[in-house]
Amino acid sequence: MVLLLVIVGLISYYVYKSIIPPPPIPLPEIVSEISPRIKLNDGRHLAYKELGFPKDKAKNKIIIVHGNGNSKDVDLYITQEMIEEFKIYFLFFDRAGYGESDPNPTRTLRTDTYDIEELADKLQIGPKFHVIGMSLGAYPIYGCLKYIPHRLSGASLVVPLVNFWWSRVPQNLLNAAMKKLPIGFQLTLRVAHYFPWLLYWWMTQKWFPNSRNPKDTMTERDLELAEKHTKHSYIKESALRQGDYVSTQRDIIAGYGNWEFDPTELSNPFPDSNKGSVHMWCALEDKQISRDVLLYICDKLPWIKLHEVPDGGHYIIHEKRHFEAIIKAACSE
Numbered sequence: 001m002v003l004l005l006v007i008v009g010l011i012s013y014y015v016y017k018s019i020i021p022p023p024p025i026p027l028p029e030i031v032s033e034i035s036p037r038i039k040l041n042d043g044r045h046l047a048y049k050e051l052g053f054p055k056d057k058a059k060n061k062i063i064i065v066h067g068n069g070n071s072k073d074v075d076l077y078i079t080q081e082m083i084e085e086f087k088i089y090f091l092f093f094d095r096a097g098y099g100e101s102d103p104n105p106t107r108t109l110r111t112d113t114y115d116i117e118e119l120a121d122k123l124q125i126g127p128k129f130h131v132i133g134m135s136l137g138a139y140p141i142y143g144c145l146k147y148i149p150h151r152l153s154g155a156s157l158v159v160p161l162v163n164f165w166w167s168r169v170p171q172n173l174l175n176a177a178m179k180k181l182p183i184g185f186q187l188t189l190r191v192a193h194y195f196p197w198l199l200y201w202w203m204t205q206k207w208f209p210n211s212r213n214p215k216d217t218m219t220e221r222d223l224e225l226a227e228k229h230t231k232h233s234y235i236k237e238s239a240l241r242q243g244d245y246v247s248t249q250r251d252i253i254a255g256y257g258n259w260e261f262d263p264t265e266l267s268n269p270f271p272d273s274n275k276g277s278v279h280m281w282c283a284l285e286d287k288q289i290s291r292d293v294l295l296y297i298c299d300k301l302p303w304i305k306l307h308e309v310p311d312g313g314h315y316i317i318h319e320k321r322h323f324e325a326i327i328k329a330a331c332s333e
Contacts, residue, residue, distance in 0.1 A: 113143030
């Protein structure tokens, strides 16, 4: 009996240690010297980076929301000519748990949305701004359209994530989109949705497939761009410096959890004027994001301007000509 209790105790301890994620890796004491940060009302800090025209003189104020595993240092083709032509003030920031921004243990789509609004207010960039989100980083853009539409001068969703548990998108479309993903990717999203408390264990265990081969979800051009934009490994290391759980894994849980709304329920944030627009960018060669689901959303919300990129994959925002088109559309409101 004693031996049995010891074995049960050891197994329980192993399971507990496997399931419970580690605490965030502490940021260095000199973090304020690494990056400027603002203090939010709940005591957390967000790190940010400003670029372009002075915010008090800029005609277009654009907040860039980075994707999964990235940071405020996301590599984009921003040129001085672009800044001067459209008089753009760019604001980049590390989302909660990424880079030099403090993690949020209760992170959700809603909290990420209000982080954006509070950041804009703390930096006094003005009453309205345009938000651009890419891939998984597009779920806060949906949040902006839902919770703070009065603060927007426009919004751009670039190859935005598809949450396979949206309530009003036809289930057959969502199922078809899910089946196109590698099995390991599918299982990871299901764990994140149904058992978020197990995600850390799932991502660290070796018994079941939990990841995807990039070649299965990326075009050849995506792979080239990924290699080019991750050449400087310190950028990714900096983005994930506090650990995978508080950054990428919490990101997946927030993006693929239960939303309080369905995208097809959103209202036009600019119903009475032409001063503002919403853009959806769909890459026709994207192996991760379902074109059919995005088309369905745009059909239900005709005020969203759909842009289909025939020769583009998931990394279109890193292509010079496509990024320039995204910015031009955002600044031509």
